[in-house]
Amino acid sequence: MIWEGISSVLLSPSCLIWTFIGTTVGIIFGCIPGLTATMAIAMFLPVTYSMASTQGISVLIALYIGGISGGLISAILLNIPGTPASIATCLDGRPLALKGEAGKALGVGIVFSFLGTILSLLALVLISPPLAAIAIKFGPFEYFSITIFSLTLIITLSSKNIIKGLMTGVLGLIFATVGMAPIDSVQRYTFGSPALKSGFDILTVLVGVFAISEILLAAEASRTGSKKNIAATTDFKIKGFGFSFKEFKSQIGNLIRSSAIGIGLGILPGIGSGTSNMLSYSVARSQSKHPEKFGTGIIDGVVASESANNATIGGTVIPLLCLGIPGDSTAALLLGALIMKGVQPGPLIFQQNGQVVYAIYTAMAIASLFMLAVMFIGMKGFVRILKIPSHLLLPLVFVLCTVGAFGINNRLFDCFALIFFGFVGYLLQKGDYPMPPLILGFVLGNIMEMNLRRALSYSQGDISEFFTRPMSCVFLILAALSLVVSLYGIYKTRKKDKAAA
Amino acid sequence: MKKPFLKILASALALSISLALTACGSSGGSSAPASAGSSGSASGTSWPEKPINFVVPWSAGGDTDFFARTLAKYLTTELGVSVNVTNTAGGGGSIASNEVKDADPDGYTFLCFDTALALNHSCGIADFGYEAFDPVCLNAKNSGEYLVVRKDFPCDTIAELIEYSKANPGTIKLAANTGATSYYVAVKLTELGGDFNVVNGGSSSERVASLIGGHIDVSSHAMGVISQYLDGTGTGELKILGCLATERSEAFPNIPLATEQGVDIAYDMVYNILAPKGTDPAIISRLSEACAKIINENADYAKEIWDAYGASPYYKNTEEAIADLKTDDAKFMEYSEIFQKGL
Numbered sequence: 001m002i003w004e005g006i007s008s009v010l011l012s013p014s015c016l017i018w019t020f021i022g023t024t025v026g027i028i029f030g031c032i033p034g035l036t037a038t039m040a041i042a043m044f045l046p047v048t049y050s051m052a053s054t055q056g057i058s059v060l061i062a063l064y065i066g067g068i069s070g071g072l073i074s075a076i077l078l079n080i081p082g083t084p085a086s087i088a089t090c091l092d093g094r095p096l097a098l099k100g101e102a103g104k105a106l107g108v109g110i111v112f113s114f115l116g117t118i119l120s121l122l123a124l125v126l127i128s129p130p131l132a133a134i135a136i137k138f139g140p141f142e143y144f145s146i147t148i149f150s151l152t153l154i155i156t157l158s159s160k161n162i163i164k165g166l167m168t169g170v171l172g173l174i175f176a177t178v179g180m181a182p183i184d185s186v187q188r189y190t191f192g193s194p195a196l197k198s199g200f201d202i203l204t205v206l207v208g209v210f211a212i213s214e215i216l217l218a219a220e221a222s223r224t225g226s227k228k229n230i231a232a233t234t235d236f237k238i239k240g241f242g243f244s245f246k247e248f249k250s251q252i253g254n255l256i257r258s259s260a261i262g263i264g265l266g267i268l269p270g271i272g273s274g275t276s277n278m279l280s281y282s283v284a285r286s287q288s289k290h291p292e293k294f295g296t297g298i299i300d301g302v303v304a305s306e307s308a309n310n311a312t313i314g315g316t317v318i319p320l321l322c323l324g325i326p327g328d329s330t331a332a333l334l335l336g337a338l339i340m341k342g343v344q345p346g347p348l349i350f351q352q353n354g355q356v357v358y359a360i361y362t363a364m365a366i367a368s369l370f371m372l373a374v375m376f377i378g379m380k381g382f383v384r385i386l387k388i389p390s391h392l393l394l395p396l397v398f399v400l401c402t403v404g405a406f407g408i409n410n411r412l413f414d415c416f417a418l419i420f421f422g423f424v425g426y427l428l429q430k431g432d433y434p435m436p437p438l439i440l441g442f443v444l445g446n447i448m449e450m451n452l453r454r455a456l457s458y459s460q461g462d463i464s465e466f467f468t469r470p471m472s473c474v475f476l477i478l479a480a481l482s483l484v485v486s487l488y489g490i491y492k493t494r495k496k497d498k499a500a501a
Numbered sequence: 502m503k504k505p506f507l508k509i510l511a512s513a514l515a516l517s518i519s520l521a522l523t524a525c526g527s528s529g530g531s532s533a534p535a536s537a538g539s540s541g542s543a544s545g546t547s548w549p550e551k552p553i554n555f556v557v558p559w560s561a562g563g564d565t566d567f568f569a570r571t572l573a574k575y576l577t578t579e580l581g582v583s584v585n586v587t588n589t590a591g592g593g594g595s596i597a598s599n600e601v602k603d604a605d606p607d608g609y610t611f612l613c614f615d616t617a618l619a620l621n622h623s624c625g626i627a628d629f630g631y632e633a634f635d636p637v638c639l640n641a642k643n644s645g646e647y648l649v650v651r652k653d654f655p656c657d658t659i660a661e662l663i664e665y666s667k668a669n670p671g672t673i674k675l676a677a678n679t680g681a682t683s684y685y686v687a688v689k690l691t692e693l694g695g696d697f698n699v700v701n702g703g704s705s706s707e708r709v710a711s712l713i714g715g716h717i718d719v720s721s722h723a724m725g726v727i728s729q730y731l732d733g734t735g736t737g738e739l740k741i742l743g744c745l746a747t748e749r750s751e752a753f754p755n756i757p758l759a760t761e762q763g764v765d766i767a768y769d770m771v772y773n774i775l776a777p778k779g780t781d782p783a784i785i786s787r788l789s790e791a792c793a794k795i796i797n798e799n800a801d802y803a804k805e806i807w808d809a810y811g812a813s814p815y816y817k818n819t820e821e822a823i824a825d826l827k828t829d830d831a832k833f834m835e836y837s838e839i840f841q842k843g844l
Contacts (some may be wrong), residue, residue, distance in 0.1 A: 139716035183701040185679045194599045198591025324706040336562015344810040345731035409589050457700045
C-alpha cells in the first residue's frame with residue numbers, strides 16, 4: 001500500500017509533470033499580490049475532475065506548496081506580502097533588500113521554506129494520529145484562550161509605538177465585525193446592503209493595506225521627488241543561495257523552533273496560516289541574543305517567518321486527513337477535492353485510502369523539491385524586478401490586485417473594498433501606524449468572538465471554565481506572561497534611552 | 502536600450518497574466534449575465550447559443566457544488582454549449598441568491614441551491630423564498646441526515662433522548678447552527694418536549710470532532726462525515742439514534758426513521774436549480790428535460806454521485822419541484838419566529 005501510493009506519483013511521468021506545473025503556477029500566484037494559493041486551487045479544481053485521483057490531488061497539493069512559498073518574493077522585493085502567511089517576512093526581508101541584499105533574503109527564504117515544509121511533512125508522516133488527538137481536545141474554551149494569547153503578539157509586532165499598534169489591532173477587530181455575526185447571523189454594519197452581508201474578505205484587507213497603500217505612497221513620492229532607488233545598491237550577482245554555511249548553521253535552532261510553531265498552529269483549524277509566521281517571528285525575536293536587530297534586516301526574521309508558514313502546510317493537512325476539518329479556505333478546497341474523488345477523510349483514511357494518503361505525502365515531498373528548484377533558478381530573474389521602474393511596475397501590480405480581488409467571489413464589490421482598504425492603509429502609513437497588528441486583529445477577530453460565544457453557551461454563561469480547563473488556563477497564563485515580559489522589555493529600553501539622553 | 506525592453510516585458514507579463522486569468526475565470530465561470538440576446542419567443546428554439554452560467558452559493562468543494570458541477574459537465578455535451586459553474590459564497594448563500602434573483606432572465610444564468618433556500622427565508626437571512634425565482638427542477642437528494650451521539654451515551658433512540666433530556670434539563674449539549682437544518686432539528690426536539698442546552702457547533706466535520714472530544718453531546722449529520730466513526734463501518738466511537746429523512750435511504754435501509762420511532766421530525770436535503778423570474782418557459786422546460794435525461798438515464802452520472810455522496814439519482818420536473826419547494830418553504834416558515842428569535 002505504501003509503495004503503491006509512492007509509486008503512483010513517483011513513477012508516473014504525467015503525475016510528475018502535473019506536479020511541476022502545479023508548483024510553478026502556485027509560485028506565480030503566490031508571488032503576485034492579490035492572487036493566492038486558494039485562487040490557484042479553485043481554478044484548477046475543475047481541471048482535476050477528469051484526472052485520476054492521485055494525479056488530481058498531487059496538482060492541488062503542489063499548487064498549495066507553491067502558493068505559500070511564492071509569497072516571499074513580493075514580500076521581500078516589493079514589501080507587499082502575497083498572502084497573510086508572508087506578513088512577517090516583510091519585516092526583515094524588505095530591510096535586507098534595501099541594504100542591497102535582496103538576493104540573500106530570497107535565498108534564505110527559499111531554503112528555509114523548503115526545510116519548513118520537509119519538517120512538517122515528517123511530522124505529518126510520523127505523528128499525525130497523536131497530533132490529531134490533541135486537536136480534538138481543543139474546544140471553544142481552548143480556542144478562545146489561544147486567540148487571546150495570539151493577540152498579545154500585537155505588542156511585539158508594533159515595533160516602535162505600542163499605542164499605535166494597539167489602535168490598528170483594534171481597528172482590525174472592528175473591521176472583522178462587519179457582516180453577519182458568527183453563531184446567530186445578526187447583520188452588523190451592513191447598512192442594508194446585501195453585498196456587505198458576508199463582511200470583508202481577508203484578501204481585500206491584506207492587499208488593500210499593504211499593496212494599494214504602497215502604490216499610493218509611491219505615487220506621492222514620485223511627485224515630491226523623494227524617490228528611494230534600491231536597485232542602484234542591489235548586488236545582482238548571486239552565488240548559490242546567497243548565504244554562507246556558517247549563517248545556515250546559526251539558524252538551525254531558529255528553524256526547528258519556528259517549524260514546531262508552524263506545525264502546532266497548523267493543526268488548529270482557522271488559526272494556522274495567517275498567525276504562525278507572526279508568532280514565530282515574535283518568539284524568534286524574544287529568544288534572540290540581539291532582539292534589537294530584528295526589523296533592521298537580519299536573516300533570523302526571514303527564517304522564522306518562512307519556515308513557520310511552510311511548516312503550517314503539513315500541520316494543516318493533519319486535521320484535514322485525520323478529522324476531515326479544513327483549517328483554512330485552501331484546505332477546504334482540498335477537502336472537497338478528496339471527497340469528490342471518493343476519499344472520505346477521517347480516522348479510517350489510512351486503512352481505506354492508504355494509497356491516496358501516501359500519494360499525498362509523496363506529492364508534498366516532490367512539490368517541495370520542485371519549489372526549491374524553480375525558485376532557485378528563478379531567483380536571479382526575480383531580483384531584476386527591482387530594476388523595473390516603479391512607475392511601470394506598480395500600475396501593473398495595481399491591475400493584478402484588482403483582478404485578484406474580483407476573482408475571490410466574482411463580485412465587483414471586493415474590488416471596491418480593496419480600494420477602500422488601500423486608502424485606509426495609506427492614511428495609517430502616513431501616520432506611521434504599523435500594519436501587521438491590523439491583519440492579526442482582522443484574522444483573529446471572528447475566531448475569537450465565535451469561540452467566546454460558543455464557550456459561554458456551552459458553560460451557560462459561566463466564565464470560570466476558561467481557568468479550570470488545563471489547556472485553556474495554560475494559554476491564558478502564557479498570554480499574561482507574554483504581556484508582562486514585553487512590557488518589561490519596553491520599560492527597560494526606555495530607561496536605557498533616558499539614561500543615554 | 503534596456504528600459505524599453507523592460508517596459509515591453511512588463512506589459513507582456515501583465516497582459517498574459519490577465520488573459521490567463523480571464524480565460525480560466527470563464528472556464529471556471531464568468532459571472533456577468535451578458536448583454537447579447539433578448540428573451541424573446543425565438544430564444545425558445547435557438548437556445549442555447551452561448552455558455553450558460555450556474556451560480557453556486559457556496560465555495561467550491563461542497564455537496565451543492567459537487568451536484569451542480571457533475572450535472573454541468575454532462576449538460577455541456579447534452580446542450581452543446583459549455584455550462585460553467587461560478588461560486589459566489591457568503592451570507593449563508595443569500596449573496597448569490599440575491600444576485601441571481603436580480604439577474605437578467607435571458608436563460609443563461611441559473612442558481613444551483615438546496616434546502617438552505619427555504620431556511621434562509623425562514624430565519625430572515627433572505628427576505629424571499631422560492632417564489633422569487635422560476636424553478637427549473639430538483640436535481641439531487643442526499644442520503645438523509647442522522648442524529649448522532651457518543652457510543653457511551655445512555656440512549657438508543659430519539660424518543661429515549663427526549664425523555665432523558667427531560668430528566669436532565671438543560672445539561673445535554675445539542676449542536677445547532679442558525680439558518681441550517683440542524684437548527685430545525687433543535688427546534689423540533691424542543692417542541693416535542695426535550696430540554697436541551699442548544700449550542701453552536703460549527704461545520705459538520707467540526708461538530709463530529711467536538712462530539713468525539715466530548716465538547717458536545719448530540720448532533721445531526723449526513724452519512725459521509727460519520728460513517729468512519731460508527732460501529733461496523735468504522736471506529737465505533739459514535740452511534741446513530743435515528744434517521745431524520747422522510748423515507749429510508751437506499752444506501753442505508755436498516756436505519757430506522759425518526760417518524761417510525763414516533764418522533765415527528767422529517768426533512769430531506771434536496772438540491773434545486775432556479776432561474777431568475779421572467780425566464781422564458783420554453784428555456785426552462787428545455788433545461789429541465791436535459792437534466793432529466795442525464796439524471797435518469799446516464800449510468801456514469803449515477804456512479805459518480807454514488808461514489809462521492811452515496812446518493813441515488815433523483816429528479817423532479819418543474820411542476821413537482823414547485824410543489825416540493827412550496828411544502829419545504831411552509832415547513833420551515835412555520836418556525837420563522839423561533840428561528841429569528843433563537844431558542
